[in-house]
Amino acid sequence: MANPQIEMLAKALEQSAKLVEDQLDAQMSKLNELDEDDMERLKERRLEALKKAHKQKQEWLSKGHGEYREISSEKDFFSEVKDTKNVVCHFYRSSTFRCKILDKHLTTLAKKHVETKFIKLNVEKAPFLTERLRIKTIPTLALLIDGKTKDYVVGFTDLGNTDEFPTEMLEWRLGCADVINYSGNLMEPPTVKQRSGTKFTKVEKKTIRGKAYDSDSDSGDD
Template sequence: MAADTSVEMFSNVLEAQMLQTAKIVEEQLDAEIQKLDQMDDDELELLKQRRLEALKKAQQQKQEWLSKGHGEYREIPSEKDFFEEVKSSKNVVCHFYRDTTFRCLILDKHLTALAKKHVETKFIKLNAEKSPFLCERLRIKVIPTLALVKDGKTQDYVVGFTDLGNTDDFTTETLEWRLGCANIINYSGNLMDPPFQSQKFGPSFTKLDKKAIRGKKYDSDSDDD
C-alpha cells in the first residue's frame, strides 16, 4: 500500500508540474498574440520588413558559404590547399585520413551527412600520408583525427573515437554533439545531454574537458587499438 501511495503522489506532483509548464507557455503565447493585436498597420509592416530582411540576409550568407565550398564533404589535394581553405572560412572541420585505415570510412559517412546539414561549416579531408609537414605541425599521430579550425587557428581535435563513445557504431548525432561542444557548428541540442546510443559508456562521456583532450599523448594509430 505504501508503494502505491508513493507512486500516486509522484504522479500527482508530475501532473501538477506539467500543468504549470503548460500554463506558462499559454501565458507567453497570449502575451505575444496580445502584442500583435495592439500593433497598428505601420508597426506590422515594419515587423514584416524586418523579417524579410533577416531572411534575405540569411539566404545571402548561405550562398556565400556555398560559393566557398561549404555544403559538401570533399577532399583537398595538398597541404597548400589546407591553408587556403581555412583562410577563407570561419569554421572548418578537416579529417586527416589514410586509405588503409577503415575507421576513416566510418567518419566519411558521418561527415558527408553533417556537411549537408551544417552549411555554416566547411568539411574537408586530407590524406595524412601526403601532408607530413602539416601532421607534424599539428602533432597528428592518430588516424583518423579531425582538426577543428576556427578563424584560421586549430582550436580542438577529435582524436580517434574516444570522444564518440569508444565504439565504431557511434551515430551521426554523437559526432554532431562533439562538434557542437567545440563550437565549430551551430548545435541546437543540449550539450549536457550527449546522444549516445546507450548508457554503457558511463558518466565519463557526459562532459568534455577540452584541455584534457588536447593534453593527451597518443602514441599509436587507432587501427592498433
C-alpha cells in the same frame, strides 16, 4: 487523508500553467494591438533576415561549403582555412578502415551544416602539417575556428568507442567544440543507451592547443 506532498505538487503545477497562460495572453494582446504599419514593418524585417541568410549561404557555398571534399596538399589546406570561420579537417590514411567510417558521417554533416567547411587530407601528403599539429592517431579530426586549431576528435573515443556510432553523436561532438551551429543539448550526447561493452567519454567544451595524444584505438594503420 490527502497527501500534503501531492497537494503541493498539484498547486505548483497549477501555478506554472497559470503563468504560461498569462504570458501567452500578454503576447496575444501585443499582437492584437499592432496596426497595419507595425505588421508591415515586421514582414519587412523578416524578409530582410531571410535575404541576409540566403546571401550568407550563397557565400559559404561559393567557398566550398556544403560538400565534403578532399584537398591534395598542405598548401591547399592553408588556402582552404584562410578567411573561413569554421573548418573540420579529417586527417586520414587510405589503409585505415575507420577513416572510411568517418567519411560517411562527414559527407552527411557537410550537407546539413553549410556554415562549416568539411575537408579531408591524406597524412602521407602532409608530413609537415601532421607534425606541426602533433597528429599521432589516425583518424583525427582537426577543428579550426578563425584559422586556429581549437580542438581535436582523436579516434572514436569521444564517439562512444564503437565503430557503429550514429551521425548524431559526431554532430554533437562537433557542437561541443562550437565548430558547427548545434541546436541540441550540449550537456548530454544524443544516444542514451550505450552498447554493451562500449565506453563513452564525456566531453567538456574546451580549447586544446598542440596536444600530443596516446590512444588505444586505431593508432597508425589498421
